[in-house]
Amino acid sequence: DVTADAKFDVSNPALAKVDGHTVRPAGDGAGSLAVTYGGKTVNVPLNVKAAAADRPISFRLDVMPVFLKAGCNTGGCHGSARGKDGFNLSLFGFDAAGDYDHITRAQTTRRINLAVPADSLLVTKAIGAVQHTGGQLFKPDSPLYATMMRWLEAGAPDDAADVAKPVALELFPKTIVLEGEGSAQQMVARAKYSDGTDRDVTNQVLFLSNNDSSAPIDQTGKVTAKSRGEAFVMARFATFTVGSQAVVIPKGQAYEWNNASEYNYIDGYVDAKLKKLRVLPSEVCSDETFVRRASLDIVGLLPTADESAAFVADADPKKREKLVDALLGRKEFVELWVMKFAELLKIRSQPNQDGLSYKSALLYFNWLQDQIANNVPMDQVVQQLLSATGGTFDNPPTNYYQAERDTLKVAEDTAQVFMGMRVQCAQCHNHPFDRWTQDDYYGFASFFSQVGRKQGEDPREQIVFNQNGGEVKHPLGRKSVPKFLGGDVPKIEPGQDRRAVLAKWLASPENPYFAKNLANIVWAHFLGKGIIEPVDDVRVSNPPVNPELLDALGTRFQEYKYDFRRLVRDICTSRTYQLATRANDTNATDVRNFAKGPIRRIRAEVLLDAIGQATETSEKFRGLPLGARAVQIADGDTSSYFLTTFGRAKRETVCSCEVAMEPNLSQALHLLNGQTTNARITQGGVVRKLFVDEKKTPEQVIEALYARTVSRKPTPEELSTLRAALPTGDPKKADVQQETAKVLEDVLWALLNSEEFMFNH
Numbered sequence: 104d105v106t107a108d109a110k111f112d113v114s115n116p117a118l119a120k121v122d123g124h125t126v127r128p129a130g131d132g133a134g135s136l137a138v139t140y141g142g143k144t145v146n147v148p149l150n151v152k153a154a155a156a157d158r159p160i161s162f163r164l165d166v167m168p169v170f171l172k173a174g175c176n177t178g179g180c181h182g183s184a185r186g187k188d189g190f191n192l193s194l195f196g197f198d199a200a201g202d203y204d205h206i207t208r209a210q211t212t213r214r215i216n217l218a219v220p221a222d223s224l225l226v227t228k229a230i231g232a233v234q235h236t237g238g239q240l241f242k243p244d245s246p247l248y249a250t251m252m253r254w255l256e257a258g259a260p261d262d263a264a265d266v267a268k269p270v271a272l273e274l275f276p277k278t279i280v281l282e283g284e285g286s287a288q289q290m291v292a293r294a295k296y297s298d299g300t301d302r303d304v305t306n307q308v309l310f311l312s313n314n315d316s317s318a319p320i321d322q323t324g325k326v327t328a329k330s331r332g333e334a335f336v337m338a339r340f341a342t343f344t345v346g347s348q349a350v351v352i353p354k355g356q357a358y359e360w361n362n363a364s365e366y367n368y369i370d371g372y373v374d375a376k377l378k379k380l381r382v383l384p385s386e387v388c389s390d391e392t393f394v395r396r397a398s399l400d401i402v403g404l405l406p407t408a409d410e411s412a413a414f415v416a417d418a419d420p421k422k423r424e425k426l427v428d429a430l431l432g433r434k435e436f437v438e439l440w441v442m443k444f445a446e447l448l449k450i451r452s453q454p455n456q457d458g459l460s461y462k463s464a465l466l467y468f469n470w471l472q473d474q475i476a477n478n479v480p481m482d483q484v485v486q487q488l489l490s491a492t493g494g495t496f497d498n499p500p501t502n503y504y505q506a507e508r509d510t511l512k513v514a515e516d517t518a519q520v521f522m523g524m525r526v527q528c529a530q531c532h533n534h535p536f537d538r539w540t541q542d543d544y545y546g547f548a549s550f551f552s553q554v555g556r557k558q559g560e561d562p563r564e565q566i567v568f569n570q571n572g573g574e575v576k577h578p579l580g581r582k583s584v585p586k587f588l589g590g591d592v593p594k595i596e597p598g599q600d601r602r603a604v605l606a607k608w609l610a611s612p613e614n615p616y617f618a619k620n621l622a623n624i625v626w627a628h629f630l631g632k633g634i635i636e637p638v639d640d641v642r643v644s645n646p647p648v649n650p651e652l653l654d655a656l657g658t659r660f661q662e663y664k665y666d667f668r669r670l671v672r673d674i675c676t677s678r679t680y681q682l683a684t685r686a687n688d689t690n691a692t693d694v695r696n697f698a699k700g701p702i703r704r705i706r707a708e709v710l711l712d713a714i715g716q717a718t719e720t721s722e723k724f725r726g727l728p729l730g731a732r733a734v735q736i737a738d739g740d741t742s743s744y745f746l747t748t749f750g751r752a753k754r755e756t757v758c759s760c761e762v763a764m765e766p767n768l769s770q771a772l773h774l775l776n777g778q779t780t781n782a783r784i785t786q787g788g789v790v791r792k793l794f795v796d797e798k799k800t801p802e803q804v805i806e807a808l809y810a811r812t813v814s815r816k817p818t819p820e821e822l823s824t825l826r827a828a829l830p831t832g833d834p835k836k837a838d839v840q841q842e843t844a845k846v847l848e849d850v851l852w853a854l855l856n857s858e859e860f861m862f863n864h
Contacts, residue, residue, distance in 0.1 A: 104287060104288040104289055105140050105141075106124050106289055107124075107289075108140060109138050109139060109140040110138070110139045110140070111124075111126075111136060111137070111138055112136070112137040112139070113126075113134065113135075113136055113137075113149065114134040114135045114136070114137070114149070115132065115134040116129070117129055117130045117132070118130055118131075118132050118133075118134045118149060118151050119134075119136075119149060119151060121136075124289070125303075126149075128151045128154035129151070129154060130151065130154050130155075131151050131152055131153070131154050131155075132150075132151055133148075133149065133150050133151075134149045135147060135148055135149050136149045159257075159260075160250075160253050160254045160257050160260070161262050161266060162199070162203055162254065162259075162260070162261055162262050163199045163262050163266060163268075164262075164266065164267065164269075164296075165250050165253075165254065166250065166251065166254050167196050167199050167202065167341070168304070168307040168308070168340060168341070169247045169250055169251055169307075170192060170196060170202070171195060171196055171309050171339065171340070172247060172307055172308065172309050172322070173229060173240040173241055173247060174237070174240065174309075175192060175229075175237075175240070176192040176193060176194060176195055176196050176202075177194075177195070178194060178535075180237055182194040182195060187236065187237075188236055189213075190205070190214065191205055191209075192205065193532065194531075194532040194533070194535070195339075195532065195533055195535050196341070196533075197342070197532045197533035197540065197541060198579065203261055206225065206259070207259055207261075215255060215259055216255075217255065217258055217259060220252060220255035220256045221252065223255055225251060225255070226248060226251050226252065226255070229241055229247075229248070229251070230242060230243050230248060246306050247306075267296040267297050267298040267300065268296065268297045268341075269294045269295070269296055269297075269340065269341040269342070269343065270295050270296060270297050271294070271295040271343065272292065272293070272294050272295075272304075272308075272338065272340050272341070272343035272344075272345050273292070273293045273294075273295070273345065274290060274291070274292050274336075274337075274338045274345045274346060274347050275290065275291045275292075275293070275347075276288070276290075276347060277347050277348075278347060278348050278349075278350075279318075279326060279336075279347060279348065279349040279350065280349075280350045280352065280379065281318065281326070281328035281349065281350070281351045281352070282328075282351075282352050282353075282354050283328065283352075283353065283354025283355070284328055284329055284330070284351075284354070285327065285328060286327075286328045286354075287325055287326060287327045287328070288325070288326045288349070289323075289324055289325050289326075290305070290310070290320065290324035290325070290326060290336065290338070290347065291303065291305050291324065292304050292305045292307075292308045292324065292338045292340065292345075294340060294341070294343075304340055305323075305324050306323070307340060308324075308338040308339060308340040309322070309338070309339040309340070310322055310324055310336065310337070310338055310339075311336070311337045311338075311339065311644070312326070312334050312335070312336045312337070312349075313334055313335045313336075313337070313644065313645075314332060314333065314334035314335070315329075315334075316329060316330055316332065317329055317330055317331070317332035317333060317334045317349070317351045318332075318333075318334035318336060318349040318351055319334075320336045324338075326349055328351045329351065330351065331351055331352060331353055331692075332351055333348070333349065333350055333351070333380075333648070333695070334348075334349045334351070335347070335348055335349070335644070335646050336349050337643065337644055342533055342538065342540050343538060344536060344537060344538060344643040344644060345643060346643060346644065346646060348646065348650075350379055350380060352379075352380060352381050353381075356381055358381040358689075360374075360378060360383070361383050361384075363383075363384050363678065364678060365678065366676060366677050366678040366681075367673060367676060367677050368655060368659075368673075369652065369655070369656075369673060369674065369677035369679055369680075370677050370678045370679055372649060372651050372652035372655055373649065373652060373677075373679045373696070373697050373698075375651070376648075376649050376651075376652070376696055377690075377696060377698055380693070380696060381689065382689045382690045382693055382696065382698050383687055383689045383690060383698070384678070384679075384682055384690065384698050384699070385682045385683045385684070385685060385686060385687055385690060385698065385699040385700065386682070386683050386685070387678060387681050387682060387683065388681055388682060388683040388684070388700060389683070390414060390415045391411065391415060391814055391815040392683065392814075392815075392864065393423060393426075393681060394406045394410065394411050394414045394415070394426065394814060395411070395813070395814035395863070396700075396863055396864070397423075397426060397427060397430060397675060398410075398430065399705060399709060399713070399863045400628065400629050400675070400863065401427065401430040401431065401436055401439075401671070401675065402430050402433050402435035402436050402439060403435060403438070403439040403708070403709040403712060403732070403734050404435055404709075404712065404713070404716060405713050405716050405717065405811070405812070405814065406814055407811070408807060408810035408811050411810060411814045411815075412810070414426060423676065423681065424676050427671075427672055427675045427676055428672070431668050431671060431672060434476070435732075435734075436668075437472065437475050437476045438472075438732065438734050438735050439709075439734055440475055440667075441468070441471055441472045441475055442708065442734045442735075442736075443624075443628070444471055444475070445468055445471060445737070445739070445754065446739070446752045446754055446761065446762065447520045447757055448467070448471070448488075448503065448506065448520070448757075449506045449507065449516075449739070449754045449755070449756070449757060450464055450467050450468050450471070450502075450506065450737065450738070450739055450754060451464060451506070451738060451739030451740050451753070451754040451755065452464040452738050452739075452740045453740070457505075457508055458505065458506060458508075459495075459502055459505055459506055460495075460563040460564075461738065462496065462563055463495045463496065463499070463502050463505060463563065463564070464502075464737060464738045464739075464740075465726065465737050465738070466495070466496060466499040466502070467495075467499045467500075467502040467506075468737035468738070469499070469737070470499035470500060471484075474487075478666060478668060480664050480665040480666060481610070481621060481665040481666075481667055482610035482611065482617070482664075482665040483610075483665075485521055485606065485609065485610040485617075486606040486607065486609075486610050487500045488500045488503045488606075489503070489517070489602050489603075489605060489606035489609065489610075490600065490602050490603040490606040491503060491504070491567065492567055492568050492569065492600075493566065493567065493568075494559050494564050494565070494566050494567075495559075495564050495565045495566075495567070496559070496561065496563075496564045501565075501566075501567040504554055504556070504567045505556075505565050505567070508556070510548060510551050510552055510554070510575060511530060511548050511575070513548075513551045513554070514526075514544075514547050514548035514550070514551050515527050515530075516757045517551075517609075518547065518588060519639045519757050519758070520639070520757050521609055521610070521617060521620065521621075522588065522609070522614070522616040522617060522620050522641065523616065523619075523620035523623065523624075523635065523638060523639050523640070523641035524537075524539075524588065524616070524639075524641050524642065525639065525640055525642070526539050526543070526544055526547070526588070529541055529543060529544035530544055531578070534642070536642055536643070536644040536645075537642035537643050537644065538589070538643060539588070541577065541578065541579065542577075542581070542583075542586075543586065543588060543589075545575050545577045545581075545583035546583055546584055546585060546586030546592075547585075547586065547587070547588050548575045548583070549574065549575050549583045549584065549585040549586070549601070550585050550601045550602055550604070550605040551601070551602065552573045552574050552575045552583075552601075553569055553570050553571060553572060553573045553600075553601055554567065554568075554569070554570070554602070555567070555568045555569065555570030556568075569600040569601075569602070571598055585601055585604070585605075587605070587608055587609075587614070588616075589614075589615070589616065590608065590613070590614065593608065610665075612661050616641065618657040618658070618660045618661045618665070619653050619654065619656065619657035619660075620638075620641065621660065621665075621667065622653065622656035622657050622659075622660045622670060623635050623638050623641075623647075623653060623656075624638050625667055625670055625671060625674065626656065626674060629671070629674050629675060629680055630674075630679070630680065630697055630701055631701030631702075631703045632694075632695065632701065634647045634648055634649055634650075634652055634653045634656075635647045635648075635653070636648075636695075637759050637760065638759050639757070639758060639759045648695045648696060649696070649697075656670065656673075659673065679697050680700075681700075682697075682698070682699050682700045683699065683700055684699055684700040684701070684702050684864045685699070686699050687699075700864065702862050702863075702864045703764065703862060703863045703864070704764050704765075704766055704861060704862050704863075705861060705862065705863055706749075706750070706751075706762060706764060707733070707745070707746045707748075707749035707750050707751040707762075708732070708733035708734045708736070708746065708751060709733075709734065710749060710861065711733045711743075711745055711746060711749070711779070712732045712733050712734060713860075714779060714780065714783060714855060715732075715783070716811075717789075717811050717812050717851075717854075717855065717860075718780075718783040718784055718786070718787035718789055718851075718855075719787040719788070719789055719792075720783040720786050720787040722743070724736050724741055724743070725738070725741045726738065726741065733746060739752065739753055739754030739755075740754075744773075745773065745777075745779050748769050748770055748773050749763075749770055750762060750763025750764060750765070766861075774855065774856050774861075775856060780852060780855045780856065781852070784848050784851055784852055784855075785848070789808075789811075789851065790804065790808075790844055790847045790848045790851060791844065793807050793808075793847075794840075794843070794844055794847060795840075795844070801826075801829050801843055801846075801847060802822065802826070804847050805817060805822065805825055805847070805850055808847070808850055808851050808854055809854065812851070812854040812855065812857075812860050813854065813857070813859045813860055825850060828846055828849075829843055829846055830842040830843055830846065
């Protein structure tokens with residue numbers, strides 16, 4: 104940004120004058136503005152109209168932005184539910200009419216003094232001339248003060264009914280790269296209005312940064328580089344929040360791309376971002392690592408020792424692609440993803456409440472499993488769910504409306520699961536960190552206002568139907584018309600099921616959020632974090648770290664007719680997925696741009712299955728035969744101490760946060776001392792089978808234990824350490840053999856408690 108060092112010349116000084124970095128009108132006419140820097144000049148066409156006209160001051164267009172910019176209407180100040188110090192404003196200005204009434208009608212003459220405008224508490228408190236809990240908000244020589252005084256001196260007028268409304272906000276530049284601490288970039292905000300005009304509102308918007316340690320932004324819109332990293336700088340104005348991506352890199356850093364190969368289109372988008380950051384990707388992981396990583400991620404099982412050995416020995420250059428294809432064809436892939444979608448759909452019995460009966464939960468789960476097993480396109484699955492009618496036994500998708508019965512909550516869950524959006528904030532006020540207004544919220548909820556329910560012949564069954572009547576109540580008394588989130592108001596014929604109209608739009612290319620949201624969920628499963636993280640918190644102020652990559656994945660998902668197996672294949676055959684976890688000098692601190700393989704604790708169900716697999720033991724779960732996997736549990740109400748301790752989702756909400764992946768002390772103590780490892784090692788008899796029945800040497804047993812737990816051979820150092828722990832003496836003697844078997848069981852216990860076993864890496 105060389106604005107501060109550039110020279111600005113107006114071709115005709117009678118047309119306009121340059122005030123700092125702002126061009127202001129002087130007289131009507133046409134000309135040009137020449138901008139010169141470093142021997143280069145660019146000429147910008149300049150047209151001036153109505154230069155002498157004094158545009159009337161507007162409460163909504165001029166005064167309301169002051170309250171936002173100064174922080175008057177935040178939740179911690181006058182925007183709180185009860186206001187502050189006897190003065191109340193709507194949170195973030197969602198109700199301009201109500202704010203005007205509070206200022207000019209409530210406690211008349213308390214806040215404004217039209218006889219002596221400068222004595223109005225509205226401005227004297229803001230500039231700190233009288234005591235103010237919030238302190239000084241702006242200075243008497245600021246544009247904010249000038250706006251407030253102009254409005255008060257005009258008699259504090261309200262706006263005409265046809266006053267123009269902001270319809271869009273733009274922030275320039277769209278992307279920023281700052282090299283070296285202290286380098287700066289001036290942002291410019293422009294608002295567009297319903298009357299076709301636009302306006303520079305840089306001095307009116309509220310500027311924010313989501314990473315002040317890398318790229319803070321002041322209220323003039325100036326971004327200043329600090330430490331290396333990324334930030335998303337935002338501008339908030341009226342009901343709009345927009346942002347630009349800022350990247351901060353070291354000045355003069357020696358950098359040369361390592362010519363890493365691109366396995367498919369995914370790598371191209373990831374590499375483009377890494378080049379911007381001057382980061383190099385890690386090396387590709389070993390075959391031993393890949394076969395374990397892919398098996399755990401795709402089917403939720405450890406590879407057997409034979410599978411690992413065969414894969415490592417295979418010389419086919421396409422063996423990784425073939426492994427992915429083989430895993431995608433297994434029934435365990437279906438079981439793993441049925442579990443994940445069952446969490447999103449809250450498949451959980453609540454027999455003593457109005458939720459799902461146990462029978463309904465099982466039928467719902469089996470229906471979902473059938474859809475995924477038959478590779479039904481995800482758009483069709485979602486459309487069946489949202490428009491389902493009939494009995495919860497006869498037509499299991501209707502359980503979508505039985506798992507949650509509150510109209511507003513159904514709307515919130517639908518937006519969060521299928522679009523990744525948490526719109527709950529907009530129920531009471533315009534969303535403070537996104538574009539959604541109360542009108543958007545209640546318009547979307549209106550699609551579900553006519554869902555009817557009645558009891559079937561079986562008291563456990565509910566009948567879901569369209570009752571052709573019923574509306575949601577808007578808090579401000581407005582009529583809520585069904586409206587797509589971020590889309591248009593659809594035409595709905597009398598008697599037509601609103602849900603069917605929504606379902607057709609939501610799971611289609613017309614909805615820009617659906618494909619990208621599901622693609623992001625799939626990506627997060629395999630890479631540890633979403634391109635938007637959390638995956639169900641899509642908002643302007645939480646942008647994707649790589650929007651081009653997310654767009655590409657969403658586009659491919661649509662092209663694949665919503666076949667998410669093909670999307671999984673793309674991800675797992677990319678070089679990005681296959682990167683080693685070991686960092687290099689450039690990516691050691693990177694945790695968001697997929698420059699190295701992620702280290703992820705294995706989720707509860709898969710970890711329990713892996714322990715059972717390694718020890719050759721089984722656990723009995725309600726409704727399943729002995730030997731069934733934990734990922735096959737249909738009812739979210741079914742659990743165990745181990746699953747609860749390791750963070751299995753209760754399926755009480757649709758939030759991705761229900762699956763707890765953070766390690767804790769309880770988990771460590773349970774593995775060290777609990778029955779899940781200690782009892783199973785003895786119960787399964789793996790060591791006895793290898794050492795006694797198959798008569799393997801202690802070294803061979805150790806190698807077999809490593810293969811079945813961490814999918815590799817022990818290193819020479821590990822083997823040497825473990826040999827030293829073995830008892831000495833005649834190996835044929837019974838007491839020596841017993842002691843050797845105990846040591847070998849301890850080796851298996853140690854492996855099951857190792858980070859290498861509990862984490863996918």
